Amino acid sequence: MDFSTALQIFFSGLNLGSIYTALGLGFFVVYSVTRVLNLAQGEFVMLGGMLTVSFYTMGIPLPASIALAVVITGLVGAGFYRFIIYPARNASGATKVFLTLGFSFIIEGVALRVWGWEFRILPAFLDTPSIQLWGATIFGQTPWVIGITLLMVIGLFLYFGRTIQGKALRACANEPLGARLMGISIERMALFSFILAAGLGAVVGALITPLTMTSYSMGLPLAAKGLLAAFVGGITRAEGVILGGFIYGMIEAITAGVIPGGYHNAIAPLILVVIFLSRRRGLLVTAGKG
């Protein structure tokens, strides 16, 4: 294999990795606060993408379209917590996971009614052209995905690590009783985490649409990949989500170029499952924590 091909595989892995990392962040936020595995996270991404495209095609400038999409998706996230998760707050973890799955189907059904089955696509932000480097190509949108995902990660770090509210959020998951004794409203924090995850999801949706296209049914398949990646890296830490996302992206890029037809979609998850089985808490989580 020559250098430019190897480099292209690397870029392709970066591209896919940034997508999966961006997807994983929403799982991370909800899981670290509520310990709920929110399978509807992919629907927030889909809503973000579809709403942005809809507003954008109405002639609203892209930043405003994204902002509108984030607000609406955040409201959906709030409603989801308030009317579905909150009433079941005392149910088992498995019940809550099924509720998120059910909600995911509801959103998908509504999206099919509203937008139809057609897939849609956005131009790269600011029409950024592809970048040629040593015979390989980076899509114009990829730096945007990496850059904005990085900003979101830094933001989350600062928020969870440096602010009182962020620390309170984490306390809710680690020491629910203690948090309550300290006067933290777990319900309000959980509500906030769902709004935050939905909003992040919507940004991600707008961000990846120029690369992945978007359609009413894209939520679950993408969420499944993002979740798998997040788990492998360690869903309780943002670094874990990033590591998992990029490992998944790289494996996918390598298999796409090297493995002959028919097995691409099977091999990357298989490798991840093997990694996961050997480190069940995720690569970046030490035993006893998380």
Add this chain to the structure above:
Amino acid sequence: MTKKIVLGLVAAAFLIGGLVSCKKAESVASYKIGVAVAQTGSYAGLGSQFLEGMELMVDSINEAGGVNGIPLEVVIYDNKSEATETTLVVKKLIEVDQVHALIEGTVTALGMSIVPVANESGVPTVILSGTGLLDDQLGAWVFRPAGTEDNYIALSLEYMSQEMGISEYATLLENSGYGQGGKVYLPQRSPSYNLTIVEEQYFDPGATDLTTQLTNIKNSEAQLIFVWGSSPTASMAVKQARELGISLPIMATPPQVMPDALASFGEYYKMEPPLLASTTKMDIWEQLPDSDRYKALYRDFTQLFTESYDHSPSLWQMLGAQYITFIEDGLKRVGTTSTDVTEIRSQLRDALESTEKLQLLTSVYTMSPEDHFGQVEQTLVIVTFRDGEMVLAP
């Protein structure tokens, strides 16, 4: 919605009519056609278009008094783009709804999934598939009056070799039932056109990054890329190739020039060198010479279609319409002598198998016990893009 209500009213009217006529005549109240089609899932686009064409034809037959004076009644279930779901709804159609005929109107994998149950239960069945690879597995009860990759392979390869002077090319094939046709036939047929495949790459429907595959192709000796697939990813391949700065000509398959793909990727199709694709004459019927009898056929169908829908028909809508016409033609020859479901099913099977020189939208069909595909005439063309429009390739 209004269309469904109207359809419902028409069906109800016929039902009442049928109940009244029961007293005097020995015939069924309606011919029931069970349809399994993707209305959700990854093939929802194709399934929905198929339904448009199908419902249009059912309405127009019923408005004209039905077949042998008996209305057609369609029972439609969503197979969710999944083979297991398709088998499930088809069993329901056979056992609960007691349909006389079955249609699967989406893609090869879903259609093939009902072949065993259709044959075991003895229900005449029409499946939508664009591959001739599986024709020997259809059994006695299943028909496929559609197209075959053989048509566009011959056409495309001849164009590449004769008109473009290509000798070496690369393939980029979808991992799907549809892509399988390219995987098998392209290497088989290429030598007779003095063409060599120098690079063979694959992608999954739903994949988002084909740059690695495209780079492998870019680094080969290929003079052209043959992209073969029916998912949006197959269309996105053209976009990514152009973004990678690959300026090789690209040859595509009919699903890649359907309206939704054109809407999303048209600007990349028009980039130099413009995309080439084999497709049905329907897509450019206005440019056909008047001597071509398909011109009139498509003019009439487009007119009928646009009375009901706000867009022009394309391949899947044509197929939806022609599958109904195919069954209608069989039913005409069944007559009205029986009311027994099993008997009608069996009579209809025999009738479909003796279809002769039936002009449908995509071609002319003659069925026989040995041939349940039956296409007797090649009707595809190579198109390209000029001044932003899809045109017949020079």
